[in-house]
Amino acid sequence: MNRLLRKGIALALITLSFSHCKEKKTTSPTTKVTIPFKKEGTLSLIKSSSDSIIAKLDIEVADNEYETQTGLMYRTELKTNHGMLFIFPDVSYRSFYMKNTKIPLDIIYLDETKTIISIQKNAQPFNEASLPSEAPAKYVLEVNAGLSDTWQLAKGDTMLFEIE
Numbered sequence: 001m002n003r004l005l006r007k008g009i010a011l012a013l014i015t016l017s018f019s020h021c022k023e024k025k026t027t028s029p030t031t032k033v034t035i036p037f038k039k040e041g042t043l044s045l046i047k048s049s050s051d052s053i054i055a056k057l058d059i060e061v062a063d064n065e066y067e068t069q070t071g072l073m074y075r076t077e078l079k080t081n082h083g084m085l086f087i088f089p090d091v092s093y094r095s096f097y098m099k100n101t102k103i104p105l106d107i108i109y110l111d112e113t114k115t116i117i118s119i120q121k122n123a124q125p126f127n128e129a130s131l132p133s134e135a136p137a138k139y140v141l142e143v144n145a146g147l148s149d150t151w152q153l154a155k156g157d158t159m160l161f162e163i164e
Helices: 002-021 065-070
Strands: 041-046 053-062 082-092 105-110 116-123 137-144 158-163
Touching (some): 041 082, 065 082
Parallel strands (some): 053 082
Antiparallel strands (some): 082 137
16 A cells, blocks of 8 residues: 555656646736826917918927926927827926927927927927927927928918817
């Protein structure tokens, strides 16, 4: 019996070691964070030569330090009729970059009278190069790359906005 007991124990140990090897390793799924668009107002772009409305947008507003530092970083999409309006407390030369920004953008700089003073077109994702304004700005509007050309925006065009 002693011999049978030893064989049984050996068989049990072998079975346990094989079942342990077959154990599936579980990995936690990668969590994908989606930052949704949050409508906080509306904005109209107006052609200076005709006073006609070029485009109407739903906007998110960045008006504190955290929001202005983060902007559209980490977003994977921005609809054509959406934009982000940055409102600064003062008028100064501004410079933006595309660190952690996944979508190409047009960056539109406006002065305190809400008049376009310069446009940085087709800012490329993740590019950390400085994209400065050509004059002091109080407002900056970010929209999908190419829209400033589609809308034929130019220096001197203006905007009106309403925060909800």
